[in-house]
Amino acid sequence: MAFHFWKWLTGKTGEEPKPVTEGEFFDLATDLYIRELAFQSCVNLAGNALSKCEFKTFEGDVEKKGAEYYLWNIEPNQNQNSTAFLHKLVHQLYNTRTALVVDQGGKLYVADSYVRREYALYEDLFEQVTVGEFTFGRTFSQSEVLFFELTQENMRRITNGLYLSYGKLIAYGMKGYQKSRGEKGTMSLDVQMMSNADFRKRYEAIQNADFRRFAEAENAILPVYKGMDYTAISSKTYSADSTRDIRSMIDDVTDFTARGFGIPPALLNGSVQDVSSATDQLLTFCVDPLADNIQEEINRKRYGKAGYLRGNYLRVDTSAIKHIDLLSSSGNIxxxxxxxxxxxxxxxxxxxxxxxxxxxxxxxxxTKNYATVEELLKALEGGETV
Incomplete structure (x- = not known):
């Protein structure tokens, strides 16, 4: 497990894990958090939007609420409500590019892991399907499951690859900020005193311990012995520009990741300007394609061709995602x-x-104001009021 984590964290393959220093581990952890913050923010936004959708069911092209409606909108299984179920489904889709849902006893479960055997001219098979701590002891065929796929490329790998190049700029900015808060100086030493063994011990103590505490402390005194003279050549600078540069670069990572998801960056960075247009873009380029993907797989597997042609199908209604204010929308209503x-x-x-x-x-x-051209002409000829 550690080997796979190392490959995922660093983006390197074919290498054994190697020991890392405390500083290197901190850098890796920082990279992980920045990367995960951007990626999981996008996943959560897509999951939140999908969970607000209503899964409408139709029989003979007439909307009906039955067992299938309850399954997708209220309780897919005994351990999850629909919101938790859809969040897990979206999480699996974006993290691994695919998601598997199995029907067991009329309940729906999102698989945590599975082995897929692909066959070009026959149904694919799914083995070792695991949900939580339980592993099914049977093999599922493609027609028995709901199998969702996003794109041919793994979104996780693409965003990680992007960050590997851009993360160097962030690391450089952090180092520059650390240098701006540091202190440098020169130490003049008496050459004759350096030949004294006791003096060398005192110098090593100052160099290795005392000076470090002096440089890092807010208020401190540095002991300087005879034959030593310390002169500071730079002082700490507390410019806010360096921190804003780092923040801007981290925001860039979020923006790039959002574009990969089809999400307007303004919805992630908290901008309140023109939220309505940003929400429309979210629906058009992110949620609607995701909803189409899900409803197509449900219709072809759970209703089939014959049922669909009879008007029996499921439709994911995304209209509830955008908040509607009753008073401001009264004219449109x-x-x-x-x-x-x-x-x-x-x-x-x-x-x-x-x-x-x-x-x-x-x-x-x-309203009576609506009429065809023919009706309008007849009414005018007859002297009637339309």
Whole structure:
């Protein structure tokens, strides 16, 4: 396990782990945290967005809420709710490029590990499927599971490769910051005193211990013996520019990673300017393709061709991701209802309000202002008021 961790951490392959110094280990840990912060922030954002989606189920092209709806929106299995389940699914997808979901007794489980045997002209087989501490004692065929794939390239490997080159700039910036807070000086020594054994011992003590404590302490006194003269040639500088440069480079890593996910960088760095447009980009380039990928695999495996053509299918509705303010959207709501595009219950569902259990709430209305050209001409010829 340590060997694989070393390869993943450093991006090197075919090498045995080697001893590292305390400073090197700190640098590796720092690289890991910066890299993981950017990557996992993107994964969590995608998972949060997908968990807000509603998995709508249809029978004969009519929306119905049954066992399948409850499975995807409330409780996929006895140990997870839908939010935890979808977060694990997205985490597996982006970290390993693939994710496997097995159906056991009407419950859905995201596999933690498995062995895939690919066959070009036959169904792939999945062996040693493990969920938590449990390993299935059977082999699953492709038609028995839900197998999700993202792209042909592993997103984790791409972002790690990017950071290997950009991380050098961050390391250089950190070293520059450390140097700006350091202190240097010169020590003048009496040549005759250096021949004295006791003096050499005192000098080594000052050089190895006393001077280190003196340089690192906020307030300190450096003992200087006869024959020694210390002169400082530089002092600590506390410029904020160096720290802002480091912060900017770390933000660059986050921006690059976000672009790889199709996520607007503004949503990760906390910018509040034009959030609406950024959210639209998130839906268009990140969430919608992910939702299409998931619903296509569900429809082809759990409904099949015959069921889909009969109007039985599942659709991932991403409209609930974007927050809708009731007062600011009242004009648009009026237009949607008055044009007959949606009914009252459709609007209440989008707003997260309870549905009205009345027939009229499901009816579609069109105002009298709407009419065809022919109807308008007839009304004008007859002297009627449209």
């Amino acid at each position: 009026d237009k949607l209802v008055s044009s007959g595009v949606v009914c009252i219950n459709d609007i209440r569902g989008l707003l997260g309000q309870p549905l009205i259990n009345e027939p009229w709430a499901w009816e579609h209305f069109i």
